[in-house]
């Protein structure tokens with residue numbers, strides 16, 4: 001018997017084999033693959049055991065679901081006996097395939113196909129905070145570090161008032177380990193070494209949380225690093241978010257949560273002879289400061305090799321002149337195991353060009369007279385530079401400054417970094433063959449200026465990209481190289497801004513977890529990558545940040561200086577994000593964890609706005625942030641979001657099996673909709689007697705929120721969509737939307753039959769448009785449509801990021817609209833796919849997505865008068881496939897006239913309209929389907945050319961030759977107040 005259905009990609013709480021969880025009831029999930037059409041699961045069984053052999057038949061698993069018939073299941077929440085601390089659990093899923101009847105695949109005999117199994121594991125850390133024994137330790141900050149007077153030619157170094165990074169060490173002897181685990185955290189940032197080898201590859205650990213509420217720790221398997229005889233556990237710690245500069249908080253530069261960094265670790269070693277050794281942080285640790293003279297996320301990092309103590313992290317080092325570590329406290333209450341992927345260095349970029357700037361021609365030349373070099377990496381990113389230096393005389397310096405753009409003279413443009421110095425310094429001690437890479441900072445940059453090295457070759461320097469290492473799950477491609485590049489810009493925006501929290505930007509003194517930015521970008525982000533674990537963590541940050549009244553905030557983690565009270569569209573992210581995650585990952589715990597806070601949020605707005613028009617308690621009301629053109633009335637946006645969040649809260653209650661609660665919020669949502677209509681919507685008839693609709697303010701975003709959130713009476717939606725289209729057409733066609741409106745534009749236009757207009761917006765190349773920045777050197781999405789223009793130069797540096805993902809929310813429509821890879825509105829976890837390509841004027845497009853259920857792919861292409869559409873549907877899922885054609889009779893599937901059968905049924909034929917081609921709509925089961933149909937070589941709707949595409953992408957023109965594309969980001973500074 002042949003069986004092709006198989007479970008794969010086993011996950012525990014959305015991570016593969018996590019080491020060190022503290023969740024009592026983790027979700028054990030799997031995806032499904034099959035090579036055969038019609039394959040579907042019928043039943044599953046999950047077993048969990050603390051010995052792998054107990055998973056086998058006859059074993060004694062701790063938990064066994066038994067065979068459960070549920071063709072929809074792709075996971076089970078653990079419900080066995082309480083998990084013990086520090087234990088590895090093995091688990092196995094068995095999936096029984098449903099009987100296959102499709103003649104194209106092998107048949108399961110007698111319908112009793114055997115189950116196919118897959119096995120994985122997870123490991124617990126401390127299940128309770130009271131199990132910790134370690135003390136928080138640090139370097140006594142009181143002795144004032146002695147400062148050497150600058151030697152001749154040396155400029156005094158700006159340390160921004162930051163202290164040197166403490167190093168800590170503890171020697172111990174013991175036999176090698178059978179199994180060793182290191183549990184570690186910091187108030188600040190840590191890097192741990194065991195016998196000179198770096199432990200793990202996490203960067204900026206333990207990550208950013210509101211440390212007054214929650215401090216994460218990580219677990220490492222260090223079995224291989226423990227050896228017989230003397231061992232040394234060592235760490236360097238840095239200020240990070242704990243005591244460094246955070247955001248733009250003006251009143252308290254540095255020391256945001258605490259005054260100096262602290263470290264916490266427990267090393268548990270099991271030996272072969274049954275003994276165990278436990279090393280914990282306490283006052284037996286020795287401490288000193290080393291070569292890192294300061295390290296700060298915003299300011300940068302300085303390594304002075306004259307302070308280096310070689311071998312400090314190895315056995316045998318004499319630490320008698322080090323001090324005993326200072327015990328600060330033994331508080332463990334706030335410790336939690338981290339639940340997301342760590343930040344990692346994921347890729348390194350070589351220089352695209354290196355330009356030598358002769359000495360005396362500007363730049364920072366604290367180097368005793370060398371030329372400086374401007375390196376262009378050809379890509380805006382978040383990370384840092386790894387630099388090879390042949391040698392440095394004692395006291396000689398290499399200075400690395402970072403910027404997103406160059407100014408008109410070819411020098412770094414750093415004004416938009418505001419107070420972030422973003423400068424890394426290496427000071428030599430006479431040694432040769434140095435490799436300099438900061439460890440406790442990151443910068444947002446495309447260009448660096450390196451001074452202090454006489455010669456700089458390509459092979460000397462790379463840019464290392466850092467971000468939360470969420471597994472990539474999506475791919476998009478199409479025939480238009482500029483739209484392809486737009487997708488790349490969106491992805492790089494995500495890479496640069498998912499750094500422990502979803503930040504608005506990686507470069508200036510901000511980098512905050514702004515809630516609206518994240519909610520508008522999430523649909524895109526969750527297609528590009530598996531962000532389930534990343535957002536599980538951030539939802540806790542959102543929860544931690546809530547106001548005493550129970551409201552959501554504008555940023556999470558909280559920051560002094562940003563109004564706590566959530567603005568419309570910002571605070572609402574606390575409702576919208578869990579809902580979207582639930583739909584994407586089919587994990588209702590996103591909703592059950594969030595529901596109380598969702599209800600509190602709705603209750604709060606309702607209490608303060610009993611007439612259901614959201615006017616009071618709107619926080620700083622950012623409105624449709626950065627929208628060009630006439631502003632949308634604030635009450636329109638606010639009330640629309642109020643209705644939307646209320647409806648989602650009702651839906652969440654429904655999912656969670658709380659019909660009473662659901663009814664309450666559905667009723668409220670309906671009342672808000674009525675209030676919205678009564679207050680803001682006017683209906684009339686035009687001269688021809690056709691109904692017309694006006695929404696107060698008559699702005700694009702007004703219609704967008706009303707249509708997207710379903711706020712209009714049925715008969716008003718058509719006229720409202722028409723008015724929206726008129727406004728967009730009148731403006732260019734162009735958008736006049738900001739962060740909130742942009743995200744809704746293409747999906748709403750598409751939903752109302754105007755995908756043609758969405759395509760026209762996509763093709764547009766003037767301000768405001770997505771392609772304008774691309775034509776001017778952008779490699780990431782800009783904060784503003786017009787961050788730089790040839791006429792005005794840079795916008796005011798007070799708020800002008802060139803790496804802000806918010807306007808990149810168009811990424812969603814590239815997958816869902818252009819390629820046509822979507823799920824039905826009533827589907828979760830991609831069980832019911834909606835494949836509905838919008839070809840526009842493109843020749844081909846494709847998207848691939850690793851969904852919670854399995855792999856989904858869509859590819860369509862046009863040849864002459866024919867459109868080919870290939871669709872892959874994972875086992876257990878079905879798809880509604882809209883084949884674009886005006887000639888239903890021309891449709892073929894795998895070369896044959898489609899005949900209704902078990903795996904394929906014709907649902908409808910939709911006639912063409914003025915603005916869209918027709919569709920033949922089929923329902924198909926799992927497997928691969930290849931449709932063809934006649935399709936006009938020219939679109940049926942009028943094309944609106946917005947300028948021809950260049951034959952080659954702008955950014956790839958002339959590699960290694962100056963001027964680089966973003967060097968064209970040059971010009972006068974326009975002053976404005978954002």
Ligand code: RAM
Pocket residue numbers: 504510514515516517622625783804806
């Ligand atoms: C700015 C950032 C952020 C936005 C807020 C309102 O500081 O641009 O993206 O959400 O303002």
